[in-house]
Amino acid sequence: MLIRLLRTHLRPYRRALAAVVAFQFVGTMASLYLPSLNADIIDQGVARGDTGYILHTGGWMLLVSLVQIACSTAAVYLGARTAMGFGRDVRAEVFGHVNRFSAREVARFGAPSLITRNTNDVQQVQMLVLMSCTMLVAAPIMSVGGVVMALREDLGLSWLMLVCVPVLAIGLGLIIRRMVPGFRLMQTRIDTVNRVLREQITGIRVVRAFVREPYETERFGRANADLTATALRTGRLMALIFPVVMLVLNVSSVAVLWFGAERVDAGQIQVGALTAFLQYLMQILMAVMMATFMLMMVPRAAVCAERIVEVLDTGSSVAPPAQPVAEVAARGELELRDVRFQYPGASAPVLHDISFRATAGRTTAIIGSTGAGKTTLLSLIPRLVDTTSGSVLVDGVDVRDLAPDELWRRIGLVPQRPYLFSGTVASNLRYGNPHATDDELWAALEIAQARDFVATMPGGLDAPIAQGGTNVSGGQRQRLAIARALVRRPEIYLFDDSFSALDLGTDARLRAALRPVTADAAVVIVAQRVSTIVDADQIIVLEDGGIVGMGRHAELLETCPTYAEIVASQQTAEVTA
Structure with a gap:
């Protein structure tokens, strides 16, 4: 060697x-x-x-x-x-x-x-x-x-x-x-x-x-x-x-x-x-x-x-395509077909038989108990990991055939644990779009309900951010991560439990501000709180790695016992609190 x-x-x-x-x-x-x-x-x-x-x-x-x-x-x-x-x-x-x-x-x-x-x-x-x-x-x-x-x-x-x-x-x-x-x-x-x-x-x-x-x-x-x-x-x-x-x-x-x-x-x-x-x-x-x-x-x-x-x-399990597709019509469509994912050596798959479609202008929510496979499912879309079998398609093309830059350009991901890099507020927001203007940054902060606290920080957009964002609170990190995705203006938004650190009022205002901005994009939200996804156009309920329910809120209350149980448990918790 x-x-x-x-x-x-x-x-x-x-x-x-x-x-x-x-x-x-x-x-x-x-x-x-x-x-x-x-x-x-x-x-x-x-x-x-x-x-x-x-x-x-x-x-x-x-x-x-x-x-x-x-x-x-x-x-x-x-x-x-x-x-x-x-x-x-x-x-x-x-x-x-x-x-x-x-x-x-x-x-x-x-x-x-x-x-x-x-x-x-x-x-x-x-x-x-x-x-x-x-x-x-x-x-x-x-x-x-x-x-x-x-x-x-x-x-x-x-x-x-x-x-x-x-x-x-x-x-x-x-x-x-x-x-x-x-x-x-x-x-x-x-x-x-x-x-x-x-x-x-x-x-x-x-x-x-x-x-x-x-x-x-x-x-x-x-x-x-x-x-x-x-x-x-x-x-x-x-x-x-x-x-x-x-x-x-x-x-x-x-x-x-x-x-x-x-x-x-x-x-x-x-x-x-x-x-x-x-x-x-x-x-x-x-x-x-x-x-x-x-x-x-x-x-x-x-x-x-x-x-x-x-x-x-050590080669990456996410191998680049031999002949990447570089030019695809932008429609903001996402589809999963019979997706299965299993870690090497694991006795059972994390996900199995996952099929659904998310289109531009519609919000698809994914909910389920801890360990149901929600974050893993979301990781398959930007190819953080690859499916064991089945296909993930963006605008009709398998993500394994898309040029990596072309795939990532179409996706704005807000991870479950938002990470900020050492630098300034502006340098973090421009991470996905280096050419964004200050006005665009402030507009994204306004939508993410982060403008007020950034404006009070010494230096505003030039305020320093420590490695990992340790000098701001968890809720502020989440809102800055959301603003960073908004600055990119992608065709598909992926929110991985990105509203968990927000209070209900801020959560509601942020979702209301997001609707007009994401009107031409597909939105996929992983959430724990039902209140965050109650207005979603499509709710997917995961249990033990499989889909046990799919539909709107009212429909799932009638047809999906797992979803009804989740709703009931959260309502009970709110009443008790």
Whole structure:
């Protein structure tokens, strides 16, 4: 998965990567040449007292050092740009792909996990790309080049490399092998912490209303402690890396000086050559250490890449049509034919045998007990989910054949839980129609019975709205969501229990104001209160996912026991209240 993700998203940066490799190659070769020049100064210049040779060779060392600095700087700069661009592209693709998910896929992954995958997981892979550009290219060049240059200095000490390098590689490999499961578990623990934190922040009012702060604090503490414990276990293994590296480096240095001194004393190697050999051995071991750092990052990045690719490989259950119908006569007609919907793995369908028609200028109301399938039915119309069987037609065309933009342009949805975005009143109202004028916004607010409270807000249309609309009441959120749908002027209005937070007087005034505006559009209302739908042209009664009654209010009182029971229960509740 990691290789696939890197291969796919680094393709646009091939030239930059080639430049990084070239700069790293030149810079690493320059660093490998420096110990040899230093050895020449010691053995040829200092030993003979040749000041001219020392200055000449020292000048070359200075020039080589400048080349190394310039190449390293360029490589790091290009590598950083490549890594940042890679992260930007992956985040954009994940975000765009998630936007095409249906409600089913979003529920499967969960919002906290999707956020983590698009932030923390992408960052881990991005860091691997950055470190690869700075370390992975240099490490093999330095290892191979160091071996060649060390052998050129003295073959008699080469056996030390055959001992030190494998010892370091094996020791670090055993540590990293134990770290892989820890990294995998850590990402899951981060998901859990994000989920708990999101739930507590979103539901803070409920938490306080039920005095559950201690319980929620304990729940977050458990999730936080699990993450901390996993991070500590992995951190302890990471802490072993530096002692192992330093132990091998120090023992290697002592061994080179010990055995090298004997060879110097025997006249088999000069002091400068011994110094160069020691530097080359240190460079080889440092290259092994850099490669080990990369190997240490690869397992975590691989886990993150798997989670990212899992999202990208998950297709939406609401697939776009192969040959979308883009031009359809606008008539404001909606029809459901033998619709059935069942969640995967569920023992029974949520909806079955649903057939009805809603036409322009008429109001169709859907009522039923909790869990009857009202919201699910409404979700089928804008294709938030797709039917298991049967058809949903808008203006005579199956919604699965309509171009998505064309379908959504015809529909104005006010969800059961209205959501407002951070910004202003105006930016939220223009969400469905960016070109709406201020006069159109005020007209929509007037119809939605929201003009008065918006006019009193500081700034009016420019009044700030917090994320989720938390700085306005539930009833105000509902009215702003209704105004947002009105600004769009669609052909089909879908109100999913959108009047539940309104008092009866505001509800009546709003419905009266809606009639002339929706005269040329089909209106579908999901409601719990009978008073909201009593004047509807068609009332559909749902029970256990099926239609048990269809008609006007007076007719259903006579023919539908379920509807009559709902009416009677609400009348009793009103009398009791």
